[in-house]
Amino acid sequence: MDFSSGEESDISDSEIYEYKEKPYALLKSGKLRVKGPNDSFRCPFCVGKKKQDYKYKDLLQHANGAGKGSSNRRAKKKACHIALAQYLENDLVDEAEQPAQVEVPPHSSENELLCNPWTGIVVNIVKGFDMGRAIFSEEYMMDKFSKYKPKEIVLFCDGEKLNGEAIVKFNNNWVGFTNAMEFEKSFQTDHRSKKDWASEEAHKGSQMFGWLARADDYELAGVIGDYLRKTAELKTTSDVLREGECDKKNRIQILTYELDKRTENLDHLQIEYNEKSMSLDRLLEDYSKLHNEFSEETRRMQQISQENITKVIAEQELLNLELEAKRKQLDSWSRELNRREILTESDREKLDEDRNKSNVRNSSLQLASMEQKRAGENILRLLEKHQREIEAAQTETLRLERELDEKIRLEMEIQELKRKLQVMKHLESEDDDALHSRMKEMQDELEDKEEQRNHMETLNQTLLSKERQSNDELQDARKKLIEGLxxxxxxxxxxxxxxxxxxxxxxxxxxxxxxxxxxxxxxxxxxxxxxxxxxxxxxxxxxxxxxxxxxxxxxxxxxxxxxxxxxxxxxxxxxxxxxxxxxxxxxxxxxxxxxxxxxxxxxxxxxxxxxxxxxxxxxxxxxxxxxxxxxxxx
Structure with missing residues (x-):
């Protein structure tokens, strides 16, 4: 099972150590696997990275580095890697590779103070010659102790004495320390150690004595003690081991940080590469589209140009044919003109005849124009007549409207008279002469009103018929005018x-x-x-x-x-x-x-x-x- 820190929204930096418990619990339960085949390890939070197999210490360095990380790294990603580092240190510590123990070479106590860098002391160096070479020289001494791989030899000499002293420097590592110890052991084997040099019973003669510089030599008065105090310091082998471990851890942290920075830079470069690649793809696509459009437009323009050229050629041929026909016609006219020059007299007579005909034709056209003008004036008069009829019809319509109002008034009066007559009929039994007389008057008035109403209706129908007829005539005239124009x-x-x-x-x-x-x-x-x-x-x-x-x-x-x-x-x-x-x-x-x-x-x-x-x-x-x-x- 893989775990993605992007499943939810990111967390703040202050919540990192609270959130790490969730991925840590998943690691302990086995839902997130760390161990792979062949004693390899993998990071379950960096799925998709090229490197998938780590050694234990490499994966621990990766987890620590990603947990610290830069400010650009997401907080949830940091929390997951902190949980991985905690799981490796607490639960998989048995899987760690045991570091190789640096063995302190024999003949040395871990608490014994030695001069560091490792330094040997040689005394009783005779100022003589050995097979033609000066014994008291750096070249001779380097050749003599070459099997111990000294780094440098410094000679000290007092001009009044026949013997000198030397400082032998070795490489400041455990190989150099072993060589220094072997250097001291060689002198001990030959009974020419520091102890033997200090003994009163020893026969010193011309033999060299040597040993590894320690605390008492460091504190010694004289040129050797002064030199040691300037160039070295006193340390035990345990101190050197601890310093080496600290230096190693510091270098590992520095290298881890640099590795993470390079990884982030690589990620940024990969993102930039992807963006530029996508941009280039889009540019290529746009270029291809523009190229296709350009090709299509070019093809179309070439086709149009070809059509225009064909059309121009056809028109030119037609013009050539017309020109040839005109030329032939001009030749024909020229021949005709030459022929007519001979017949000038007869042509003049014909011209006079044509002029007379033209005068007659112009007279006829003038008469026709005058006739047309009179017809137009008749049409205008007809139009004015129709206009007057329309105005009369409108006047009549107004009158009819008034008569309609009068008709409505008459209808109301008739109804009122009928109602009154009905009432009087109910009162007829009282034998009132005045009432009978009034009823007769009202009856006569009612008949007059009804006769007046019938007359108005007949007149109204007549006027409506005339108005429709005038309207139809005007519409017919308008249609004829539209057709003619x-x-x-x-x-x-x-x-x-x-x-x-x-x-x-x-x-x-x-x-x-x-x-x-x-x-x-x-x-x-x-x-x-x-x-x-x-x-x-x-x-x-x-x-x-x-x-x-x-x-x-x-x-x-x-x-x-x-x-x-x-x-x-x-x-x-x-x-x-x-x-x-x-x-x-x-x-x-x-x-x-x-x-x-x-x-x-x-x-x-x-x-x-x-x-x-x-x-x-x-x-x-x-x-x-x-x-x-x-x-x-x-």
Whole structure:
């Protein structure tokens, strides 16, 4: 089972030693395994690391180092490694490798004070020669004691004496200590030790005496004691062992700290490498996408260029053919001109005849123009007549409204008279002459009122019939005018045109498609616009779709487009406000002019004021623009 410290949110540094009990309990219960095969160990909190197998001491160093760690390491991670170090020291201490014990070489007590670095003393060195070499020299002495691997030899000499002394220095480690002890033992074997040197019975002669420097030598007066006090200090072998262990622990801690720092740096480098690798992948992907788009655009441009070249070549060939035809025609005209120069007289007669015909034709055109102008004036008079009839009809309508009010008043009076007559009939039994007389008067008045009401109804029906007839005549005249002006108003710059009410404006769709698809040719964008316009024109003619609702504005009911309609909302989100506004405008026009048929209706439109044009405006425009054609000069 692996344990991940990232399963929960991280803890604060102050909670580290409280939290370590949880992973420590998991380690003791065996739910988190530390021991691996072949006496190897693993860290259950560093899953996924490359190094999985440790020795006991290496894993302990790793746990201690990660437990201390840097400030960048997560607090929960530190707590887990502190628990691992505690588990290794308390529960798996028997698994630790026993460190090799440094054996103190023989002939030395652990509590005996020795000069450190290890130093030997040689006395009674004769100032003579041995086989031609000076005995009292560093070269000779180094050669003599070479088997003990001395590091340095220092000679001391008094010019008045025939004998000298020497200090022999050994390496400051246990190998050097062994060599120093062997050096002393060699002198002891030959009875030339310090004890023998101090004995009065010993025959000193010319032989050298030597021993390992100790506390009494350190305190000795003279050059040797002075030298030892300057270059060495007194230590027991136990002190040297303890110092070695302390140095070793310090070095281990320093190396562990450096290892953790390098590991963290490696993790940071790995993260940076992953980020740069991902960034490079994205850049390569973007580059590939841009390269594909560039290749596609290049291919399309080459195709368009090829098409344009083909078109230009075809047009050039056509122009060449036309040029050749023109050249042939010019040649033909030239020959014809040469031929006509011969027939000048006959041509002049023919020209005079053509001029006469032209004058006759111009006269006819002038008469026709005058006739057209008179027809326009007749139309205007007819329009004025219709206008007067409309005004008369409106006046009559007002009168009818007043008569309707009068009729309602008469009805009320008739009802009142009938009610009174009913009451009087109940009182008829009293034989009151005055009552009979009053009833007769009221009966006569009632008959007059009913006759007056019948007359008003007949007059009202007649006027309504005339009003409908005038209205029908005006609508027929408007339809005829629209049919006659369809071709005359198209393509001319006027304030009037034939507008199809309920038809979508294609220009709005083309403009939107050209802005939305700038990379495609304009004619392709126009094709897309026409397809979209045709699609929504068909939807508007569908009777099942009626996005119109009625609202009250200042107390009056008004029909508006339902902006909550799903199709219109989707259109606005996908194609924007311009196309949405064009569809809403066409819907209102269709609902106003043809709500039942749901198809476009032609209407005369005043483009300057953006409203429905009156018949008077259009006919006045027609009469104003009727011009007499100029005479052609012969």
């Amino acid at each position: 369809k071709e005359n108003l198209s393509g001319t710059r006027t304030n009037f045109r034939i507008k199809k009410m309920g038809e979508l404006d294609e220009r709005v769709f083309k403009q939107e498609c050209r802005e939305r698809f700038p990379r495609i040719p304009p004619y392709e964008a126009d094709v897309k616009a026409l397809e979209l316009c045709s699609l929504w024109q068909d939807k508007m003619t569908d009777p099942s779709w009626y996005p119109i609702k009625i609202v009250k504005v200042e107390g009056n009911e008004k029909e508006i487009v339902d902006q909550d309609d799903e199709m219109l909302r989707n259109l606005k989100e996908e194609w924007g406000n311009e196309i949405h506004g064009a569809v809403c405008k066409a819907l209102l026009e269709m609902n106003e002019y043809n709500p039942s048929g749901r198809y476009v209706v032609p209407e005369l439109w005043n483009t300057k004021e953006d409203r429905r044009a009156t018949l008077k405006e259009v006919i006045s425009y027609i009469i104003k623009n009727v011009k007499t054609p100029k005479h052609r000069r012969g």
